[in-house]
Amino acid sequence: MTSTFAKRWATLGILAVVLFAAPAFADEFRLNLLAKFLTFAIVALGVDLVWGYTGMLSLGHGVFFGIGAYAAGMYLKLESTNGGMADFMGWSGLKELPAVWFPFANPIFAFSMAIILPTLLAALVAYLVGSSRITGVYFSLLTQALALILSIALIGQQAFTGGTNGITNFSTVLGFSLRDQSTQQFLYFLTVVTLLASYVLCKWVVNSRFGGLLVAIRDDEQRVRFCGYDPRAAKVLVMALSGGLAGLAGALFVMQVGIISPAMLGIVPSVEMVIWVAMGGRGTLIGAVLGAILVNSAKSGLSESFPDLWQMAFGALLVGVVLLFPDGLVGAVKRAYAQLSARTRTAPAVVPPLAAADGGRA
Amino acid sequence: METVVIQVFNGLSVGSILLLIALGLAFTFGLMGIINMAHGELIMVGAYAAYVTQGAFSAVMSVPVAQIPGFYFGVAIVVAFLAAAAVGLALEAGLIRFLYGRPLDSLLATWGVGLVLQQVARSIFGAPNVQVVSPSWLNGALTLAPGVLLPYKRLFILATVAAAVLGLYLLLYRSAQGRRIRAAMQNRDIASALGVSTRSIDRFTFALGSGLAGVAGCTLTLIGPIGPTLGTNYIVDAFLVVILGGLGQLVGTVAAAFSIGSLNTTFELFSTATVGKVAVFLLVIVFLQFRPNGFVTVKGRR
Secondary structure, three states, X not given: OHHHHHHHHHHHHHHHHHHHHHHHHOOHHHHHHHHHHHHHHHHHHHHHHHHHHOOOOOOOHHHHHHHHHHHHHHHHHHHHOOOOOOHHHHHOOOOOOOHHXXXXXXXXXXXHHHHHHHHHHHHHHHHHHOOOOOOHHHHHHHHHHHHHHHHHHHHHOHHHHOHHHOEEOOOEEOOEEOOOHHHHHHHHHHHHHHHHHHHHHHHHHHHOHHHHHHHHHHHOHXXXXXXXXXXXXXXXXXXXXXXXXXXXXXXXXXXXXXXXXHHHOOHHHHHHHHHHHHHHOOOOHHHHHHHHHHHHHHHHHHHHHOHHHHHHHHHHHHHHHHHHOOOHHHHHHXXXXXXXXXXXXXXXOOOOOXXXXXXXXX | OHHHHHHHHHHHHHHHHHHXXXXXXHHHHHHHOOOOOOHHHHHHHHHHHHHHHHHHHHHHXXXXXXXXXXXXXXXHHHHXXXXXXXXXXXHHHHOHHHHOOOHHHHHHHHHHHHHHHHXXXXXXXXXXXXXXXXXXXXXXXXXXXXXXXXXXXXXXXXXXXXXXXXXXXXXXXXXXXXXXXXXXXXXXXXXXXXXXXXXXXXXXXXXXXXXXXXXXXXXXXXXXXXXXXOOHHHHHHHXXXXXXXXXXXXXXXXXXXXXXXXXXXXXXXXXXXXXXXXXXXXXXXXXXXXXXXXXXXXXXXX
């Protein structure tokens, strides 16, 4: 009993120790970078729930992330202007603060909205497009269209959203200066705790009966229906949870990075969120977390020194992962480990490869 | 009245380009269960092929690009078709055939291919946009009535698309090869059992769809400058056309392309481009609630 317990939570324990110890080793700049990657890891957990476990490939998680970030960003902006108009509103000819902005001066309202709005939107999308009669691929393509629309809308409504530049130039959060190292350090630990809590929550979900239902939907949705379950209800629930996680991550992101703009939530960032999970290992929570951290570390390291090479290598790597390692880094490690132990022991320990988690043929 | 005519014309014009792009997507998805995210980059290949053709004409005849004879654009269309079809063939042989029936995996892998192709274009032609000088016989406009001008370029695009769709119709519904394609789309296993080489059908269809994307890219050079990310602007709308139109029937895709094209332009007239996009998106989603397979669908066992 203890051994399964240890096995189940060992990865989380290692992750927690590493993340809590990181501030002792990393300088301010790197810690801020790591904090950013950790907010991405929270998004990746949500993407993994809907894609790795439920088989719905969402190409619109940037939307949920972005709404969370914009909701929190609006509050931060209002705090920096003492409830007055933001600079970009004046440039666009507005005379006074738009009514939508007013309630966001209240931090409780703003941060609740950062979670509630994406949760509701994700649930609505899943309800409308998650019907068993609609091909699974359409879900991907329509969520991608949603990502495009949100970024176009944000760019188009410059007076309300800051347009292409987004919302930036924040000074304080709840009265604490965002430039203070202590504030940033607190936010880092807040992010770590949120990530670990999200991990535990997701772990609980996937180990529950509900988690079993999600995997069953991924592997054969029609059979789930014939067994008397309602796949649509499960999809709505898991998307709501996933959207809420992304929104929460967005709120944490904007406080630490200090800017949110349409370029961070459009089509490309949304696909990248899926790619983190694909490379880390879909269908395993730790894979999602590691994927988000490693891919983004590689990106920030390589794209600075070799921007051309990076995009080429990234594309090629993606093709390679899909073709050769469909269950990502974690799956590859697991398989290598199984082969190794099969060689040393007599009993073969075969790890079954992740079933092609794919809505089947159209 | 003038506005109505111009509106209808604009809708047709936008819709026709969407149609050319969506046809390839609809057929590769219907036939092979492949979502080709690199389709946008095949458009880009076609556009750069036109650019290269223009450069070649100018170099061989040693005149500046503005003075090369107008018929070069016809050559450019053929070159664009062949170039994109060749890239499509290579893509099919090297990657796509391993991903049949795995639409979500194919989506991710082809996204990666798209990134690589964009970067290749950036390395060869540079990151800034380049311009193809339109042939002089396409400048100017047809005057229907005072105030109602139909630009020749747009008319030419419409004619090109009409020719392409007619050709595709003849191929699909009036030729032996087309019969085989439709058979493979309706039931791949039975078609294969009856002696249809589904392998070569797949290859042929994918190359054809890619070639059409190349033609679309070539016509896009008439409208504006071209760059490595040219295709990404069109791909989302093209997928909406595929979803709305249904798979495997020419008429569904045609109807969907013109619906989305005219809805977009109409909403833009009365409000903003954003509202147009949102409205089209919502209409597609609502429509799917009633007809989850789009306008028309092939009845077959899957």
